Amino acid sequence: MSNPTKVRPSEVRSNNPDTGTALLRVRNLRTEFKVGQDSVKAVNDVSFDVNPGDVLGIVGESGSGKSVTARSIMRMVRAPGEIVGGSVEFNGEDLLLLPEREMRRRRGSGVAMVFQDPQAALNPVMTIGAQIIEALTLHGTDKRSARRRAVELLDQVGIPDAAVKVDQYPHQFSGGMRQRVVIAIALANEPTLLIADEPTTALDVTIQAQILRLLLKLRTELGLAIAIITHDMGVVAEMCSKVAVMYGGRVVEHGTVEQVLRRPRHPYTAALLAAMPRLDDERLGQPLPAIPGSPPDPSALPPGCAFASRCRFVEDGCRHDIPSLLQIGGEGQLSACFVAQRGVSIDVEPAPDQVPAASAEESRPVETVPALEVQKLRVDVGSRRRGLLHRNPPVYAVDSVSLAVHAGETLGLVGESGCGKSTLSRSIVGITPVAGGSVEVDGHDVTSMGDEQLARVRSSVQYVFQDPYASLNPRRTVRQSLAEALSLRGLRGAELEAESHALMDRVGLRREYLDRYPHAFSGGQRQRIGIARALARRPKVLILDEPVSALDMSIQAQIINLLEELQRELGLGYLFIAHDLSVVRHLSDRVAVMYLGRIVETGTAADVYGHPQHPYTVALLSSSPTPTVEERTREQIVLQGDLPSPANPPSGCRFRTRCPIGPLVHPERTICAEQDPELLPRRNTQTAACHFAGELI
Amino acid sequence: MTNIEARSADLRTTRRLNPTVARYLSAFRRPRGIVGLTLLGILVVAAVLAPVLFPGGYDNQGSTSLTGMSAAHPFGLDEFGRDLLTRSVYGLRIDLSLIFAAVPLSMAVGMLLGLAGAISERLGAAVQRLFDVIIGFPGLLLGICLVAIIGPGWLALFLTILIAGMPTAGRLARAAWLAQQSREYVLAARVLGVPKWKVLTRHIVPNAMDSIVVNGSIWMVIGVYIEAGLSIVGLGVQPPTPSLGVLLNNGLRFVTQAPTYLIGPGLILVLLAVAFSLIADALNEAVNR
Secondary structure (H helix, E strand, O other): OOOHHOOOOOOOOOOOOOOOOOOOOEEEEEEEEEEEOOOEEEEEEEEEEOOOOEEEEEEEEOOOOOOHHHHHHHOOOOOEEEOOOOEEEOOEEHHHHHOHHHHHHHHOOOEEEOOOOOOHHHHOOHHHHHHHHHHHOOOOOOHHHHHHHHHHHHHHOOOOOOHHHHHOOOOHHOHHHHHHHHHHHHHOOOOEEEEEEOOOOOHHHHHHHHHHHHHHHHHHHHHOOOEEOOOOHHHHHOOOEEEEEOOOOOEEEEEEHHHHHHOOHHHHHHHHHHOOOOOOOOOOOOOOOOOOOOOOHHHOOOOHHHHHHOOOOOHHHHHHOOOEEEEEOOOOEOOOOOOHHHHOOOOOOOOOOOOOEEEHHHHHHHHOOOOEEEEEEEEEEOOEEOOOEOOOOOOOEEEEEEEEEEEEEEEEEEEEOOOOOOOOOHOOOOOOOOEEEEEEEEOOOOOOOOOHHHHHHHHHHHEEOOOOOOOOOOOOOHHHHHHHHHOOOOOHHHHHHHHHHHHHOOOOHHHHHOOOOOOOHHHHHHHHHHHHHHHHOOHHHHHHEEEOOOOOHHHHHHHHHHHHHHHHHHHOOEEEEEOOOHHHHHHEEEEEEEEEEEEEEEHHHHHHOOOOHHHHHHHHHHHHHOOOOOHOOOOOOOOOOOOOOOOOOOOOOOOOOOOOOOOOOOOOOOHHHOOOOOOOOOOOOEEOOOOOOOOOO | HHHOOOOOOOHHHHHHHHHHHHHHHHHHHHHHHHHHHHHHHHHHHHOOOHHHOOOOOOOOOOOOOOOOOOOOOOOOOOOOOOOOHHHHHHHHHHHHHHHHHHHHHHHHHOOOOOOHHOOHHHHHHHHHHHHHHHHHHOHHHHHHHHHHOOOHHHHHHHHHHHHHHHHHHHHHHHHHHHHHHHHHHHHHHHOOOOOOHHHHHHHHHHHHHHHHHHHHHHHHHHHHHHHHHHHHOOOOOOOOOOOHHHHHHHHHHHHOOOOHHHHHHHHHHHHHHHHHHHHHHHHHHOOOO
16 A cells, blocks of 8 residues: 655755745744734644655544644635745645635636535535535536536445435435535546545444545546545554544654654654554553643643653753754655654653553452343333324334443443434433333332432442533533532532532642633543542532543543543443444453344454354444554455344344344345344354344355 | 633633523523623613713703714714713613613513413413514504503503513513423423423423513614604603604704704614624524524
């Protein structure tokens, strides 16, 4: 995939007249946002090249300037943002100097862009055909041939029945299909460079794998160069030939993917790679080497290196001067770090200064009564809305799910969005009504959620929400939020005060922060507050609904470590819900895989990840991108199609419409359509609901 | 130096202020808010001090009538030779007393009714249908019906504004309630076991207040128009008591003989409406910042 011989000359910053073969040359690009008297330097002296056939990954966290860089190249920075310097040479001409009319002609036909949210990128009141035709006719194609070309394009991006689908509206497409349509529109005028801004972030892993495959296929077929902006090192490893790592508005490291992932030369890249949990993690039960602090606020960048305050290698000079991007290591690998430039090796793993953590294999005292047990739970999300006379048929988003969480243990629950994992967790805490089955807390049946039962649930099961921005009332201080929870335990006055201090200490926040409002905190800090609030009721079980997926990469490890520490000290049981398989692997003792309202596989984390029995689990693991170059060669199992609707689930096995070993591939396997497979014991600790379990590994 | 101290003292107090209140107050640091509030302040002071400013009362008849504007009588004299400026300021008293009594009450009652859905879904739906009926009547028609029942006067005007204003406040409160219910911090409070009514007062009402406060300041203007409208057709405050609407009603009758009759009371009415409109604008900007 990569092509090391094509790597650009090392000195990217030089104004070498030999322009080489670069399709896009970005030099010293600066974009600022004027806020009152100040200007926020969102993109600060960024330079890189994209050669024909290259796939460049621009990685960074929120606020690193990666999206503004992309918009600056397209000259689509909106006021108060302004490009204040540098050049963007595309095919040898500087886009920044073109008049707006000329620039408009380049957009789409020269450089095209794919945005993150396919929902927002398509006009809901126009058929997709009309939208592609619009893109074509704007650049001078006549109407009749435009329609023919539209069908052709849809076909090219892998939309089945393109001739029919061309007259449909965006809402008739699934998320993955919409993103294909957006790509088709981008390709309409045969651009030579495609900029994709987080093209798969809004999608599930199995769909993400489809879209990434499509992009790579288009690159080979059409000879496209692609610049992909992402926060996910895994996507970079899977897709890209070169990578530029951005931090605080600057490129801090640049090189081929092999160079950067094998031997990062900037402490930020190195620390980030070390802090990410991995599918093949051997550090189970140990804290991750988290990066302290949080990403810098682009409006208050420090005078020196932006990473200095979080860096293990920091020296005095780092705080005053900004290091420039210079070649280190192999040809084409550049790093903006004084320490690395002096020849100090930036090792990936920091020295182990952490406490030797309790081994994950350490046998926990097995309690006979689980702290939380769910049996044959069904949740109906369809028939709630009723008209005057008719009642909608039930739609079971959760259909006969059984699971148990013991104290001190983590059960990981994985599955794509729409599989019912959030509905399940919300019905356990009584937010969503239960249609059948039972929920038991500490051995007491609480299914009917009467007053007394609710009180029991609430004092033993608490919930941590995904979005730390939405789960705190913006008008209440931390003190008020915690007091609300603590007063329910009957605490008043000095006792309450002492307890809120203890909670703040517990989650690693300073006591002085108690009187602040949520807007004064970063995402990671807010999530700590959310955890403190849940702990205020002294629960035995925490339901963690994607607690790290809304956080920046460098913050995730901090929260994961905090959760592990709390579990160790307080003996909490976790029901950990996530779509990120590597995070689940790191935290979980046992794993349950959910598909369309059913659990399809359970077992210890080691067994499920090591020897998945259900083909869906295999596909999930295979689709999940890992940030290692070694994994690039592995055979990927990419699932076809989308998650069916729970309102009308397929007969027999619910997975059969996408199954790589089911009737799609083996038409003789009619049993899959006729018989609903039961969740039966298979290998070691595992159970799987598949007629042909264990066939696909 | 003192400036800095004053500012830091100011900071200290604002920090202690409830953020909701602080946001509303920030509206009055904007140009529109300042102008609107000043204008309203002048009108309110004039209205409150009317007996001091015009100790003779609003009913002093003179020998001449329907004169134009003059230095002695800036707004002129009416058909009975009464000073129109005096009558306009006394009229303003009536108008302000009406809207300051009726509009806040209307917003509060409307909001409470709008939140009825929190008690039971059916009750909430029923209240909304009641609001549909009220909205079905134009404000004036509603007023005429009320006058027919209880007779013309301050009370009828008060009730008209009260009832006509409720549905919008109720709708806004219900919309906010519905939207807030699925917010994660409301779910979080429910999972913690916070009682329903506390969730409502702590998390939902403060977040519903924004639109209702802005709506309330718009209704102040509408209240003035309802008063004027009903008085113009003779169903408002009864003579000899003046209100802005009554004065306009009388002025219309003499529009051929004394065309300047309408200017004074009309000006006061416009100033009042402009003051409230500016305040509504500033509040709206402040809460949607």
